[in-house]
Amino acid sequence: MSQASNAALRARDLAHVWHPCTQMKDHERELPLLPIRSARGVWLTDHDGKRYIDAISSWWVNLHGHAEPRINAAVQAQLAAAPHVMFAGLTHEPALRLAEELVALAAPGLTRCFFADSGSAAIEIAVKMSFHFWQNSGRPRKTRFVTLANSYHGETLGALAVGNVELYKAIYRPLLMDVITTPSPDAYQRAPGETAVDVARRRGAELEALLAAQADEIAAVIVEPLVQCAGNMRMHDPEYLRIVRAACTRHGVHLIADEIAVGFGRTGTLFACERAAITPDFLCLSKGLTAGYLPMSVVLTSEDVYRAFYDEYAKLTAFLHSHSYAGNPLGCAAALASLAIFREDRVLERNRDTAALLEKTVRAAFEDHPQVAEVRCSGMIVAVEYVRERETRTPYDWRERRSLAMHRHALERGVLLRPLGNVLYFMPPYVISAAEIDTMVSVARTAFDLALQDR
Numbered sequence: 343m344s345q346a347s348n349a350a351l352r353a354r355d356l357a358h359v360w361h362p363c364t365q366m367k368d369h370e371r372e373l374p375l376l377p378i379r380s381a382r383g384v385w386l387t388d389h390d391g392k393r394y395i396d397a398i399s400s401w402w403v404n405l406h407g408h409a410e411p412r413i414n415a416a417v418q419a420q421l422a423a424a425p426h427v428m429f430a431g432l433t434h435e436p437a438l439r440l441a442e443e444l445v446a447l448a449a450p451g452l453t454r455c456f457f458a459d460s461g462s463a464a465i466e467i468a469v470k471m472s473f474h475f476w477q478n479s480g481r482p483r484k485t486r487f488v489t490l491a492n493s494y495h496g497e498t499l500g501a502l503a504v505g506n507v508e509l510y511k512a513i514y515r516p517l518l519m520d521v522i523t524t525p526s527p528d529a530y531q532r533a534p535g536e537t538a539v540d541v542a543r544r545r546g547a548e549l550e551a552l553l554a555a556q557a558d559e560i561a562a563v564i565v566e567p568l569v570q571c572a573g574n575m576r577m578h579d580p581e582y583l584r585i586v587r588a589a590c591t592r593h594g595v596h597l598i599a600d601e602i603a604v605g606f607g608r609t610g611t612l613f614a615c616e617r618a619a620i621t622p623d624f625l626c627l628s629k630g631l632t633a634g635y636l637p638m639s640v641v642l643t644s645e646d647v648y649r650a651f652y653d654e655y656a657k658l659t660a661f662l663h664s665h666s667y668a669g670n671p672l673g674c675a676a677a678l679a680s681l682a683i684f685r686e687d688r689v690l691e692r693n694r695d696t697a698a699l700l701e702k703t704v705r706a707a708f709e710d711h712p713q714v715a716e717v718r719c720s721g722m723i724v725a726v727e728y729v730r731e732r733e734t735r736t737p738y739d740w741r742e743r744r745s746l747a748m749h750r751h752a753l754e755r756g757v758l759l760r761p762l763g764n765v766l767y768f769m770p771p772y773v774i775s776a777a778e779i780d781t782m783v784s785v786a787r788t789a790f791d792l793a794l795q796d797r
């Protein structure tokens with residue numbers, strides 16, 4: 343293993359690498375890059391030997407901890423057998439076993455799996471498939487997509503177009519297809535006296551009216567069930583999903599569920615849609631699919647959708663979309679090992695206790711703080727929304743970069759946090775222990791206080 347120091351690696355990195363979602367200039371002064379030598383369980387170790395708790399599961403992908411022995415073994419076995427083969431014309435047992443297991447686990451009616459290599463690619467596929475379905479079905483005017491305010495679906499042009507986070511989107515607007523944006527059922531924005539369910543019903547009624555008026559030109563509604571993760575961890579009541587599902591069915595519009603971040607137990611159930619007992623027309627999965635091991639995604643859809651593409655080749659109705667690494671066997675092996683761990687370790691059951699402890703610990707540390715507007719939770723996601731002024735919920739000016747300061751103070755003390763906007767959140771690997779929760783939250787509280795000190 344490399345004995346290079348943090349400093350040596352930082353210098354080499356800055357010479358040639360360009361990192362995702364980063365103003366590279368920040369890494370010269372404000373926030374030194376963190377070179378990681380090894381990762382095990384919830385811990386990351388840098389090249390100077392310092393350890394950090396990965397409180398955000400490495401961008402929400404990790405589930406069972408880093409270097410999980412059973413997943414390592416499964417990937418190694420597959421590496422020896424066949425690391426990769428193309429997935430057009432060829433098939434392999436890891437992919438078909440994974441498809442069988444996903445179909446068995448997903449909501450009834452989702453029977454077909456289309457594999458790809460990233461979350462954004464899964465969104466592109468769902469969007470193209472829905473559009474194409476209507477073309478193949480004699481409804482060529484149904485070409486538009488409805489998206490929720492504050493939603494995030496990825497960075498490729500189609501995914502960016504159906505997303506709604508201005509920071510990522512604004513500059514590219516001339517390149518993006520036009521979408522219809524409907525208000526989010528975000529419970530943080532409830533009016534005085536309103537409950538989360540009330541907001542869900544109010545926003546659901548608005549969506550229903552939109553579909554009633556424009557369903558002729560709408561292909562699909564795309565939703566992140568329960569939590570808009572990149573949209574500052576805003577949460578809504580499952581009632582909204584029931585209303586949207588019913589409205590889509592009534593008006594002949596597809597429902598695309600983007601469970602890229604919330605799938606695989608993050609919100610408490612294996613899939614977030616289970617909380618509303620609904621079946622979307624398209625279910626997009628990635629991130630936790632391989633438990634944070636390999637880039638892979640899948641779109642599950644119905645027999646009804648599949649049938650609209652199925653015909654003689656000469657009819658030219660096939661879905662001719664592809665990615666070179668679609669169905670990658672190593673990714674499938676990791677995903678199968680992860681699903682086995684869910685069963686063997688009764689992960690969802692264990693997570694109920696872990697999530698309760700995490701929530702209790704975060705509430706105790708943050709809820710009464712004068713700069714905390716809300717602590718909200720959904721399974722293994724706990725978010726703390728902070729504000730300059732609690733009464734009016736006035737946020738800090740983004741130029742103050744309080745979240746960057748929080749991130750830096752936490753890193754210095756051995757916890758990897760990466761607050762989003764004005765939201766500090768915890769989304770740890772499921773294997774985090776009670777002692778590690780304590781350390782993580784107490785470091786976060788210290789970093790929080792330091793970052794919010796007046797300047």
Ligand SMILES: *Cc1c(COP(=O)(O)O)cnc(C)c1O
Pocket residue numbers: 460461462463465494495496497566571572600601602603604628629
């Ligand atoms: C991360 C994310 C995506 C994009 O996935 P990538 O693999 O980063 O392309 C899409 N939707 C949601 C909800 C996500 O959290």
